[in-house]
Ligand code: SF4
């Protein structure tokens with residue numbers, strides 16, 4: 001029986017999956033993407049470099065907008081040969097890591113709701129509010145920050161931000177223990193998540209999976225460590241890896257990454273240097289090309305930028321992490337019960353706008 | 358022709374229309390829906406319903422407002438549905454669900470009878486028969502809707518409900534052995550010195566879990582799994598029909614909470630409350646125990662994620678049924694010790 | 703017969719008793735914590751000063767240089783004639799609050815305000831000609847709250 005799941009379905013968002021169902025068993029899954037295609041790559045060619053900021057941000061807006069924008073800015077700055085002031089770099093890292101925490105909390109809430117666990121949904125969304133409020137103090141927005149700009153960041157750190165951030169991160173760190181008790185150690189949750197959608201390390205590398213999903217399979221790969229951008233080489237943090245590569249590991253990976261991000265932000269707000277936080281950036285970008293990659297919350301985000309000496313990019317190619325991870329979905333959803341499809345889909349952390357661009 | 362005195366007629370009307378007849382399950386449904394929403398909201402650190410009703414911002418009448426809203430809505434019948442069965446199923450569900458309270462005794466009367474609408478010495482069997490009818494209504498509704506999600510949901514409902522009827526019947530067997538009667542009021546009477554939850558803890562756990570599965574409440578709400586099947590077998594229902602389906606769910610909850618109280622928690626047994634006639638105090642004890650059981654059943658929705666159908670059936674056939682059987686064996690083997698404890702007889 | 707992929711049995715996944723009962727009591731305990739939600743129409747969230755709500759124009763400072771119109775990525779701003787002057791007009795339906803126009807304005811005639819409740823009933827009402835574009839922000843009269851961390855036991859609440 002063919003079952004069309006989505007695009008109007010409680011769990012799939014703007015995706016449609018065409019399922020081959022036999023009773024309660026899914027034999028084959030066919031993702032049907034394109035419902036949120038906005039042509040961002042083409043839009044970027046029609047706009048000037050600063051005008052592109054809000055556009056690029058919206059490839060992945062509601063979860064990880066800073067992480068998405070950093071790569072574009074890195075590319076533009078590489079073509080320009082522009083060096084960002086130290087303080088600006090630190091502020092970018094703070095914003096990116098706070099945003100990563102918010103995104104992972106959002107992921108946890110979705111992961112919980114895929115199993116019908118509304119309590120975790122509410123708890124994580126509530127605690128995400130703390131981070132969003134912190135970001136609001138820093139950037140003046142709650143979801144789409146447009147905070148980093150060419151040559152630095154938009155605003156300096158407000159007064160009292162450091163104390164407030166440390167206090168909130170302490171609270172979040174304690175709160176994660178509650179998440180462990182309520183979800184990660186909950187017997188029923190484990191039953192649903194363990195051994196579901198096992199992605200072997202060899203398969204993960206062959207399919208080109210990136211980000212936390214790859215690390216959950218036990219492969220140690222993180223752009224922040226492998227090829228440090230901004231000032232990530234100055235912080236002391238580790239890359240957690242999973243053992244089995246199942247959905248449970250993918251959830252646990254996010255919990256551990258939140259802890260790491262908390263430690264990074266703590267270090268960053270403590271030893272942030274004084275000085276300018278932004279630099280004047282020229283409007284016209286010279287001829288040249290650059291490929292940069294950053295670790296956004298969902299994984300490695302690649303950017304290829306070609307400038308032709310004008311005010312608009314000649315070509316901008318995005319390689320978003322959700323698109324790369326999408327290939328794992330049909331691979332994992334072969335002969336699984338229907339109840340596992342939402343779990344596999346959610347724990348891969350795919351968001352439709354990122355896939356479609 | 359049975360001659361009824363005036364007092365008897367008044368009593369019958371009171372029973373049928375107010376308690377435990379028509380009004381009581383409805384009131385129970387309204388209070389439980391409100392309490393469920395409010396309490397789960399508190400667990401999730403939300404506020405819950407707020408604006409409708411008396412008292413400052415409690416939202417006490419929110420379920421009634423929702424019900425009125427649902428009644429106003431248009432009833433949409435899918436084009437390909439088998440219309441007769443489709444329209445009949447919600448009414449049947451509500452009717453069947455409200456039937457079981459007619460056989461449950463809620464308190465002893467001063468003259469030696471029981472406060473029950475229809476007294477029969479085999480009331481336990483009648484209740485089981487009523488429970489057996491539910492999966493067929495669900496399958497009928499799911500099949501008649503002629504939608505893929507509904508069909509899958511109906512099949513899941515049939516699998517789940519049929520699988521979990523067996524442990525219920527088995528653990529009720531040990532209760533019947535113990536109280537030597539199929540009569541629900543006699544089962545309560547026999548707990549006068551000690552409640553069955555102390556004598557049969559395994560049976561209690563088996564019944565609690567299986568009843569939750571029968572009710573399809575989370576973590577066992579697999580037939581209506583929102584994230585997988587939109588809403589399972591009642592997906593296509595709208596308006597009044599949906600309201601009936603929802604109400605029938607809470608009628609069932611009412612019956613199940615009463616039954617668990619009755620089988621294991623000693624029904625109306627409890628110290629007499631001063632200044633109150635014994636019958637009324639019996640009812641109060643019964644309702645209090647029912648409330649505790651209801652809270653435990655409701656809490657499952659806030660604490661546990663949903664199981665998967667194969668895990669559920671696996672646990673049902675391989676754990677609960679052996680456990681229930683073991684309970685019967687224990688009951689039989691240890692008969693000499695518990696026999697003096699069980700009163701009534 | 704098809705082979706099922708994945709999934710574990712009911713007994714896998716930690717201690718059967720502890721991991722079922724501990725979450726139960728943790729959840730029960732949370733029912734008595736402070737709620738997090740704001741009762742919105744009665745109390746409102748307090749926005750930070752930096753909050754990027756409605757863009758406000760200061761008519762006196764504008765020198766009609768068109769910089770804001772050029773930089774805006776969404777064609778939100780448009781030059782119109784108003785009282786014999788060339789001034790920007792603002793289409794609220796298109797703005798994405800990116801702050802670019804504010805940054806580029808040479809005379810600081812534009813600024814972001816923390817005003818968020820300025821909904822309109824019609825599409826036409828969303829287009830704000832210079833006079834409405836330069837309206838001062840409405841004061842928020844009601845009680846406002848912001849998110850605060852109480853101690854660990856009581857959790858987080860809006861105060
Ligand atoms: S905030 Fe951005 S979108 Fe809005 S008017 Fe200014 S430049 Fe245009």
Ligand code: SF4
Nearest residue numbers: 764765767768770807
């Ligand atoms: S940039 Fe400033 S001065 Fe220039 S037209 Fe816009 S508002 Fe007026």
